[in-house]
Amino acid sequence: MYIHIGEDHMVRVKEIIAIIDKSSALDSRFAESGKAINLSKGPFKSVVVTEKDIYLSPLASTTLKKRSARMGIQDF
Incomplete structure (x- = not known):
């Protein structure tokens, strides 16, 4: 199964490692790493970490x- 994470982008549920809110992400280095894929045209609200990529949603x-x-997916 897939989940829509913003801007017409779908991610396979089995690949999701974590979904982190913006305030927690700002305390970490996800947003600052430069490796995150920004799906937001404005400020992002959450970070989706998958096996392959990090998305700003x-x-x-x-x-x-x-x-x-x-x-019907288990709690993250």
Whole structure:
């Protein structure tokens, strides 16, 4: 299964390692690493960490959690 993480981008659920809210991400080095793929046209709201990439998503981490719960996916 796939989950929409913003800007017409889908990620395979099995590849997701973590979904982190913006305030927690600012305390880490995800946003500053320069390796993150920014899917947000404005400020990002969450960080989605997968096996291959790190995405800055315009969607809130709570929204992504609700989408995963609707699909019957386990809690992140």
